[in-house]
Amino acid sequence: MRSGDGRNFETLDVEARIVGSEPSGLVAAAQPTLTAVPAASETSSSSPVVIPSPPTYPPETALSMEQRLKAIQRVSYDRNFRLCFFIPPDESTVLAYWPDPQERLLARLAAVPPPAVECRYEIRAVPGKGVGVFATEAIALGALIARERPLVIAPLLMTPESIEAIVRNMPQHIRDACFALHNCKPPSLPHFHGIINTNGIHIGDMPGQSMYGGFGGLYKDISRVNHSCSSNASHRWDLDTLTGELRAQRPIAAGEEVSFSYLSTDMPYGARHAYLRDKYFFTCVCAVCRLPPAARAQDDSARKQLATVSGMVQKGVYFDACAADLPRQLEIAALLEAATEEHPYVWCVVAGRLARTYCALGEREHAVRWASKAMAMTMVETGADGGWAAVVAAPEKTDVWLSQAIGSK
Numbered sequence: 001m002r003s004g005d006g007r008n009f010e011t012l013d014v015e016a017r018i019v020g021s022e023p024s025g026l027v028a029a030a031q032p033t034l035t036a037v038p039a040a041s042e043t044s045s046s047s048p049v050v051i052p053s054p055p056t057y058p059p060e061t062a063l064s065m066e067q068r069l070k071a072i073q074r075v076s077y078d079r080n081f082r083l084c085f086f087i088p089p090d091e092s093t094v095l096a097y098w099p100d101p102q103e104r105l106l107a108r109l110a111a112v113p114p115p116a117v118e119c120r121y122e123i124r125a126v127p128g129k130g131v132g133v134f135a136t137e138a139i140a141l142g143a144l145i146a147r148e149r150p151l152v153i154a155p156l157l158m159t160p161e162s163i164e165a166i167v168r169n170m171p172q173h174i175r176d177a178c179f180a181l182h183n184c185k186p187p188s189l190p191h192f193h194g195i196i197n198t199n200g201i202h203i204g205d206m207p208g209q210s211m212y213g214g215f216g217g218l219y220k221d222i223s224r225v226n227h228s229c230s231s232n233a234s235h236r237w238d239l240d241t242l243t244g245e246l247r248a249q250r251p252i253a254a255g256e257e258v259s260f261s262y263l264s265t266d267m268p269y270g271a272r273h274a275y276l277r278d279k280y281f282f283t284c285v286c287a288v289c290r291l292p293p294a295a296r297a298q299d300d301s302a303r304k305q306l307a308t309v310s311g312m313v314q315k316g317v318y319f320d321a322c323a324a325d326l327p328r329q330l331e332i333a334a335l336l337e338a339a340t341e342e343h344p345y346v347w348c349v350v351a352g353r354l355a356r357t358y359c360a361l362g363e364r365e366h367a368v369r370w371a372s373k374a375m376a377m378t379m380v381e382t383g384a385d386g387g388w389a390a391v392v393a394a395p396e397k398t399d400v401w402l403s404q405a406i407g408s409k
């Protein structure tokens with residue numbers, strides 16, 4: 001099992017991080033360090049631009065006592081397998097989890113109906129792939145394509161009996177939607193296990209459940225997204241609303257198929273094909289997989305190089321945001337720009353450092369360019385702009401720019 005990877009309940013392909021429960025590390029480190037402050041001449045007439053803080057966790061709900069009682073009554077308990085099930089009053093999901101003092105927190109999150117979003121996609125047949133998800137309008141980098149509460153939220157590691165218990169506890173409409181999903185597995189595997197292993201998307205940890213090895217979500221629509229080794233979208237899990245988000249990690253044209261990667265981005269061609277054949281029973285013929293052998297070898301080597309950079313960036317040891325390091329920052333940005341697969345988290349750090357450096361140098365055009373990139377990639381990673389919108393609007397009002405200006409007087 002590859003860490004941070006995982007698309008089904010057995011193997012983890014899609015990088016998803018729970019925002020709000022991440023104490024430090026990746027998501028926390030993705031937050032920009034620039035602080036926008038007003039220009040000296042404005043301090044008396046306007047207040048400083050404050051960079052938003054991360055969302056509070058856990059969110060409080062505004063449920064009535066009647067709704068709470070109804071929700072609690074619907075918690076059932078499978079005595080044989082120790083799995084609990086919670087079905088919220090709107091029957092939007094079946095939440096399966098292990099008994100824990102924090103289970104009411106999970107039930108409380110599920111009891112709040114998911115936020116409504118405009119539908120910017122449609123599902124239709126794709127020759128050779130079954131069905132797929134297509135953009136119905138142009139979608140900008142970082143923008144939301146879909147937000148959806150999974151039909152089922154369940155631990156990744158479950159016995160066949162626990163899986164059967166989930167099916168038994170499903171309301172009919174959820175069962176129908178689950179059974180309408182594709183099953184790529186051989187008939188030797190029970191049908192619902194096949195559906196879970198074909199369509200489940202890794203969503204990370206749940207409060208009080210960390211010792212059980214992560215959770216997966218089975219979505220009515222997001223599970224219809226097909227794979228590409230040069231994908232244009234990214235899935236992220238939002239614990240606060242118990243929903244999965246699909247965001248554009250590249251600009252997507254109206255009518256274009258939406259794809260994400262079922263794999264770790266550093267895998268070379270041969271390993272990707274073996275994995276997709278063994279787990280998902282298809283052969284990828286995306287643009288990268290159709291490259292001539294020499295170009296494909298070059299792509300494999302770029303993936304390896306970027307995996308090294310990504311590892312260093314994630315450990316926070318790569319480079320400083322300072323003018324002296326600018327050539328190295330630009331070198332990494334060029335590598336990322338040429339990559340056939342996106343690296344949103346690495347972009348957050350690299351574009352953020354470049355924006356900061358150009359603010360320190362007082363170069364507005366470059367500062368705005370890189371702050372815009374950092375903003376879009378922070379949206380992909382966290383669902384929020386992380387404070388970059390203020391930097392894009394007025395880089396000359398950031399503390400870095402101002403201290404440089406004061407220092408040069």
Ligand SMILES: C[S@@+](CC[C@H](N)C(=O)[O-])C[C@H]1O[C@@H](n2cnc3c(N)ncnc32)[C@H](O)[C@@H]1O
Pocket residue numbers: 128129130131132181182184198199223224225226227228280281282283284285
């Ligand atoms: C999670 S489902 C995706 C939705 C699926 N196409 C459907 O019809 O419901 C995964 C399955 O879709 C198909 N698939 C996904 N990506 C594909 C691709 N790039 N080329 C061909 N088939 C693909 C494979 O059959 C795979 O087992």
